[in-house]
Amino acid sequence: MMMKVLTMSKIKNINFLTSCASKAQWPMDEIPEVCFLGRSNVGKSTFINTITNFRNIARVSSTPGKTRLLNLFEVNNNDLRFVDVPGYGYAKVSHTMKEQFAAMIDEYLLRRKNLSLAVLLIDYRHKPSQSDIDMYNYLKHYNIPTMIVATKTDKIKKNDLVKNKKLIIKTLNLMNNQFFPFSKFNTDHSDIVKNILRVCENDEPLL
Ligand SMILES: Nc1nc2c(ncn2[C@@H]2O[C@H](COP(=O)(O)OP(=O)(O)OP(=O)(O)O)[C@@H](O)[C@H]2O)c(=O)[nH]1
Ligand SMILES: [Mg+2]
DSSP, rough: OOOOOOOSSSSSOEEEEESSGGGGGSSSSSOEEEEEEEESSSSSSHHHHHHHHHHTTTTOSSSSSSOEEEEEEEEEETEEEEOOOOOOOTTOOOOHHHHHHHHHHHHHHHHHHTEEEHHHHHHHSOOOHHHHHHHHHHHHHOOOOOOEEOOOOOGGGGHHHHHHHHHHHHHHHHOOGGEOOOOTTSSSOOOHHHHHHHHHHHHHHHH
């Protein structure tokens, strides 16, 4: 885990750096990284665009499975890096491709010393799928600090907001302070951003 001391409170800028298929292409330095995980179409790329206010930096698609490599972005003049990861569980991706994705993600999660925080995105509308549960348990097993972002809250009936939150927290066995609701239509994401930056600053990491 990286211990670099940061003094950020906001995301001021973000630039695309590079795409990586494997370890050989990773930048070798000490910049802390936040990776974004979740099933295909859950909204990982949208989330990166929204919280950084750069609407088109991460490619959003109506066709699931578009993100096929690790896409690395420099944040705040390279004080921090964001890593957009291909989604899991997309049925139309071939079996071989799924195995390649899994190996690429495994390698990154297990070997990347820069990794400071995993943001696992799940769909607020549904009970977490078995893949979501497996991914969360995997992160927990390897002691990777994890926060959960539940996306697409704008698509939920008011009555279901509390019910679904409880269901997600219970299914994944989360602590309350790991759970963050998100909609791309919200304008204030400061809670989420502050938490991401706080964990990267190594101030009481969440587990
Ligand atoms: N209504 C609503 N739609 C959203 C939200 N977040 C994402 N979407 C939509 O969901 C679709 C998929 O979003 P992406 O950001 O491409 O999803 P992804 O997780 O990056 O998908 P892959 O790259 O395929 O793994 C797009 O049509 C987005 O506009 C949200 O908060 N609310
Ligand atoms: Mg994407």
